[in-house]
Amino acid sequence: MTSRDDPAPPGSTVFVTGQGTMPVDIAAPADVAAADVEVALESLGQWQLAWRRFKRHRMALFGLAFLAFAVLVAIIGPIVWPYDPLIIPGVSGTNPGGDSPSLAHLMGTDNNGRDVLQMVVNGARISMTIGITSMLIAGFVGITVGTLAGYFGGWVDNVLMRVVDTFFAIPLLFVILVAAAFFGEGKVISLVLIFGLLSWPLIARLIRAQFLSLREVDFVEAARAVGVSDLRIAFRDILPNAIGPIIVAMTLIMANNIILEAFVSYLNFGISADQISWGNALAQSQNYLVFGNWWWAFFPGIAIALTVIAINFIGDGLRDALDPRTRL
Amino acid sequence: MLTYVARRIIQAIPVVFLIAVVSFFLMQQAPGGPQLAFNQNHHITTAQIDSWLKSWCLERDPGVVGTIREFAGWLGVWNCTGGGLLSAHGLPNFLPAALGGGTNGLLHGDFGFSIASGQPVLSEILNRVPATLILMGVSWVIWVTMAILIGVLAAVKRYSVWDQATTFFSYIFYSLPTFWLGLILIFIFGVALRWFPVQGIVDTRAAPAPFATDAYWAALAKDPIPNLFDIGRHLVLPVITLVAVSIAADSRFVRSAMLDSLSQDYVRTARAKGAVERSVIFRHAFRNALLPILTNVALELAFLFSGAIVTETVFTWPGMGRLYFDAVNARDYFLVMGILFIGSILVVIMNLVADVLYAWADPRIRY
Numbered sequence: 274m275t276s277r278d279d280p281a282p283p284g285s286t287v288f289v290t291g292q293g294t295m296p297v298d299i300a301a302p303a304d305v306a307a308a309d310v311e312v313a314l315e316s317l318g319q320w321q322l323a324w325r326r327f328k329r330h331r332m333a334l335f336g337l338a339f340l341a342f343a344v345l346v347a348i349i350g351p352i353v354w355p356y357d358p359l360i361i362p363g364v365s366g367t368n369p370g371g372d373s374p375s376l377a378h379l380m381g382t383d384n385n386g387r388d389v390l391q392m393v394v395n396g397a398r399i400s401m402t403i404g405i406t407s408m409l410i411a412g413f414v415g416i417t418v419g420t421l422a423g424y425f426g427g428w429v430d431n432v433l434m435r436v437v438d439t440f441f442a443i444p445l446l447f448v449i450l451v452a453a454a455f456f457g458e459g460k461v462i463s464l465v466l467i468f469g470l471l472s473w474p475l476i477a478r479l480i481r482a483q484f485l486s487l488r489e490v491d492f493v494e495a496a497r498a499v500g501v502s503d504l505r506i507a508f509r510d511i512l513p514n515a516i517g518p519i520i521v522a523m524t525l526i527m528a529n530n531i532i533l534e535a536f537v538s539y540l541n542f543g544i545s546a547d548q549i550s551w552g553n554a555l556a557q558s559q560n561y562l563v564f565g566n567w568w569w570a571f572f573p574g575i576a577i578a579l580t581v582i583a584i585n586f587i588g589d590g591l592r593d594a595l596d597p598r599t600r601l
Numbered sequence: 602m603l604t605y606v607a608r609r610i611i612q613a614i615p616v617v618f619l620i621a622v623v624s625f626f627l628m629q630q631a632p633g634g635p636q637l638a639f640n641q642n643h644h645i646t647t648a649q650i651d652s653w654l655k656s657w658c659l660e661r662d663p664g665v666v667g668t669i670r671e672f673a674g675w676l677g678v679w680n681c682t683g684g685g686l687l688s689a690h691g692l693p694n695f696l697p698a699a700l701g702g703g704t705n706g707l708l709h710g711d712f713g714f715s716i717a718s719g720q721p722v723l724s725e726i727l728n729r730v731p732a733t734l735i736l737m738g739v740s741w742v743i744w745v746t747m748a749i750l751i752g753v754l755a756a757v758k759r760y761s762v763w764d765q766a767t768t769f770f771s772y773i774f775y776s777l778p779t780f781w782l783g784l785i786l787i788f789i790f791g792v793a794l795r796w797f798p799v800q801g802i803v804d805t806r807a808a809p810a811p812f813a814t815d816a817y818w819a820a821l822a823k824d825p826i827p828n829l830f831d832i833g834r835h836l837v838l839p840v841i842t843l844v845a846v847s848i849a850a851d852s853r854f855v856r857s858a859m860l861d862s863l864s865q866d867y868v869r870t871a872r873a874k875g876a877v878e879r880s881v882i883f884r885h886a887f888r889n890a891l892l893p894i895l896t897n898v899a900l901e902l903a904f905l906f907s908g909a910i911v912t913e914t915v916f917t918w919p920g921m922g923r924l925y926f927d928a929v930n931a932r933d934y935f936l937v938m939g940i941l942f943i944g945s946i947l948v949v950i951m952n953l954v955a956d957v958l959y960a961w962a963d964p965r966i967r968y
Binding site: 332444454528540571574577578 | 616619620623627628631632769772775776778779780781785787788791792793910911914915926929945
């Protein structure tokens with residue numbers, strides 16, 4: 274049983290073929306079902322099977338579409354949308370908290386008259402950069418450390434796991450302050466590095482756990498018997514089998530780090546005010562809520578929320594898709 | 602069992618020590634220091650600042666050795682008033698005071714003073730704990746109760762509309778940034794509808810005295826209903842915020858624990874012998890599922906003390922999260938260390954309690 278149980282839709286059953294379990298949907302017309310089996314018998318690769326399972330997860334598909342859209346916005350949006358985030362035109366209406374949404378400013382403006390839609394579009398760049406890059410760093414460090422600890426065990430494992438324990442307890446705010454001394458205050462690069470370096474322990478632990486169970490499996494024994502080197506076994510034989518939970522954990526890390534950016538920017542520990550991220554786009558909005566300017570807080574926040582929801586649904590879909598025990 | 606508990610406590614000491622060392626070192630590396638508070642004061646001289654720092658066992662620009670010395674002073678191994686490793690009695694400083702050791706530092710039960718306020722760290726913390734415990738405690742009780750109800754129902758009626766709806770909404774709420782949810786609630790219920798107050802724990806104009814002072818507690822004891830009502834009104838929005846973002850993970854956990862329990866042999870046996878479904882679910886399945894739920898929930902208790910930085914900031918709640926955040930900003934070293942230290946001790950203790958609880962409740966586990 275997976276942690277988030279298999280969502281086998283009622284009405285599907287399992288048809289056992291020579292290459293393991295092949296699912297057939299009995300609710301579908303018989304000829305379609307037969308075609309499915311034929312396709313299946315052409316020996317689908319692991320990734321093709323995963324993609325077929327993923328496609329069944331409707332929310333995950335929505336998530337994927339939304340994330341693709343958000344990345345697209347992050348890339349071309351700032352070029353297309355005609356407002357410069359660094360120009361401060363001032364408020365044209367009487368509301369000191371900004372102008373309400375209109376045709377010229379679809380999402381209204383902030384207290385300096387800056388277009389909120391422009392902040393959302395520009396913020397997508399920084400938030401996506403932080404989310405994706407820190408995820409990759411966490412994945413790289415976590416996979417390396419977890420693989421070393423899991424494969425070699427013994428004192429290597431002991432030392433590395435104590436390092437992991439300590440990393441779990443490091444207070445985030447200090448790390449940000451210290452990094453500010455090295456990189457300058459509120460730099461994207463420092464948040465990317467910090468979030469990446471604080472989130473790898475999760476992956477390292479996951480991989481280590483996978484290794485502990487896979488180390489004694491027959492195909493690893495076989496590889497060792499024919500004289501394959503330790504590192505090659507670790508990276509070529511064991512790691513691919515552990516990749517499913519890692520990819521899921523990486524989506525969670527990406528979602529988490531996008532929220533984390535918003536969180537530290539809200540506390541004035543994050544991205545500096547001369548750059549636009551989703552977090553600092555709405556960081557100052559609270560002071561002006563009393564003037565009724567909901568749009569300033571609402572739109573950047575909903576951008577964060579939708580993106581994170583999309584990523585979490587993708588992760589949920591991947592969890593089912595990459596688990597070989599899940600049936601189609 | 603006793604040996605097990607003792608062993609766990611001994612194992613925890615190096616971990617807590619390591620956390621303290623790392624935190625202290627990072628804190629020292631952060632630019633600025635408590636002396637920055639004097640930047641606005643043109644009348645103060647460098648010599649005055651230095652002697653002030655010295656009285657806190659701090660140095661202006663400590664190198665590695667200086668940082669170690671400062672840490673040793675905080676720990677109580679180093680005697681800040683001169684004498685180095687030796688106390689005023691000429692004996693090692695880390696010994697208990699009764700045996701001729703020093704009196705400063707953690708080893709002697711002294712958390713030091715808050716640099717910003719001049720109050721002892723412990724009294725600063727005790728001042729803020731009630732507000733945090735009220736907020737976190739109420740939220741925790743609500744989210745645990747709701748998570749158990751939602752999770753059990755979702756597991757019993759697996760794949761039903763209820764199950765799918767709670768799955769969907771738990772993902773949504775889990776994905777919301779806390780402060781954004783708080784801002785939206787403030788706008789809807791505070792600004793637009795004006796139903797609930799949006800900041801603080803009591804109405805400062807109506808309250809008999811500032812919150813958490815002795816005068817306030819006396820007034821609360823004398824006249825509980827309006828005062829409790831006032832706190833309750835202030836609690837609504839932050840509690841909704843905290844419950845919404847915390848309930849998802851717990852309800853998923855309850856659901857999978859319950860599903861696990863429902864698929865066990867003893868449930869099949871209970872059904873086979875003809876027990877009614879209600880009894881199967883509550884007496885056989887749920888009571889066994891309670892084990893992992895209990896341990897999970899016990900672990901959460903440790904974090905109630907530390908409060909919630911963001912929620913407390915959004916609603917200007919006078920709690921621990923806010924105290925910690927302000928202390929970090931002011932480089933109030935001893936206050937920060939005190940909060941982190943008590944927090945990590947509580948995590949260690951609750952971890953242990955969770956394990957012991959598990960062993961006590963599950964007869965299959967023996968240490």
